Amino acid sequence: MSAFVEFDDVAFAYPQPGRRREGAFTLAGVSFAIEAGEVFGVIGPNSAGKTTLLRLLTRVVAAGRGEVRLDGRPIGRLAHAELARQVAVVPQDTPRPFPFSVEQLVLMGRYPHAPDRFFESDADRAQAATAMEATGVRHLAALPLEQLSGGERQRAMLARALAQQPGLLVLDEPTSHLDLRYQAETAALLQRLNAERGMTVLLVSHDLNLAAEVCDRLLLLDGGRVARVGAPAEVLQREVLEPVFGCAVTVDVTPTSGRPVVQVAWPVPPTRR
């Protein structure tokens, strides 16, 4: 195994400090590596820097200090399309209004493979069909995205990301709009993609238990710093989580998979740091 993604002492602050709370949404010297082929989770409280980390990785914003490397190359030196052939992002939800059909959306994933082509080729359409098949939205291909349910939209976005044929699949809060059944399906699909295609997966989530269940390793962010990196059982410990989230939790082990499961210890007594 080799490092596929490396964050090397990456710091970032949004340029207009007056418009954000002091110190919020920033990264202060974050270093970690994601191995090729692993499922890696980033967790942490609100404004810990999870989204910023994702934006740095996809070059939506550039690091103020340090370096982000993909397959050993600094991402600042990659062309936009080159990066998009390696890294595909499934966002939380689709923007609205969004006037295109599911198939048109999925075909957009083929753009980085031939940005100068005007219409997609037959090969592109075949790739899109395969991707829609994999996430179970092929029967919805002709429908406008806006007519789909939240779960179906999510799977359509996932199909678009698969059509990019990326080495790294990034999911931003993949289950936030999904009910239990689709959460389970999404988790199973991720594990299958990882097992069958060797796709590296980066999961950014609030859902500690989903992360614990599907991830090989977790990164816990706290206020823009790395609080801990390691296997779910190493990161999801009461002594680690309570100071980060600022509330009492209980950590058990699921009988099915033996992974940790975290619950808030109701009622919520605020802990003192």
Add this chain to the structure above:
Amino acid sequence: MSAGRRLALALGVLGLALLVVAVLALFVGSAGLSPRAVARALAGQAGAESVESVVTLQLRLPRVAAAALAGGALAVAGVAFQGLTRNPLAEPSVLGVSSGAAFGVVVAQIFGLGLSALQALGVAVFAFAGALLAAGAVYLIARVPGGLSVPTLLLAGVIVGIFFTSAITVLISVVDFNRLGGVVHWLLGNLAPLPPASLALFALLALAGFGLILKSARELNLLALGEEAATQLGVNAARLKQRVFVAAALLTGTVVAFTGPIGFVGLVVPHMLRGVLGQDNRLLVPTALVAGGVFLLAADTLARNVVAPAELSVGVITSFCGAPFFVYLLRTRYRASL
């Protein structure tokens, strides 16, 4: 049917329509020429100085060409602004960009620039600068973190339009009116016959703007996902926006320089096409070029003939079509997004 086939079919139908309307426009007019006389002139069988030759070849033909070009350019600019702002109601006149360009033209006329080819280039440069200025102002006013808000964008367009219209009025009041001959007629959109060299320049500038937008059509589709998602798909969003912005301003400025600020073409034509072809910019941009020509040519033929022997400004016709259409869109399809 694949997208390529649909595009070819749509272009075929629209091309035929353009031909029919162009022929119609050549054969009717206040001069009351018989169809046979027009045909003779077109075939080159009439004398160069004959009435039918002068009317057909020097008055009607250049006007047909100018109308087709102006309509096409405005419709493409409409598609571009709609894609760029992710706002289905954006359009050169609604956004105040036409008014900015018109201001540039009036300034150019004060400097004494006319419609001969070289001077026309100067006028076009002024119009382009005015269009950029107005579009830039609207963009800055309406920009909110994460994009452009629909109501703010429309309001900003109205306000910028009012500002430049007032500035034009000031200039007209201050400057000797005779030096701005015909400016009032022109301000409503006036397809006066252009000399061939000016017409060629018009075509060149319009095609340049069209080419840039056509090249960006696929990326404009991706922009519908939002700027961040488009970037993550490999689009250089900043460069895309600049390119489309400049090209749409160029199209608007060029049309205003040569024919005046004709309103609402960029709204009516793209929306009719959207109804038939859907929202794919790769289908909309090329078809808008032809359909815009059909629409404006039809409007101009109407303008020349409804009150013959007098003439309406073509802008009056397009506004009479466009304003109710805008209200219709506002009240029905896009009510939810406001």
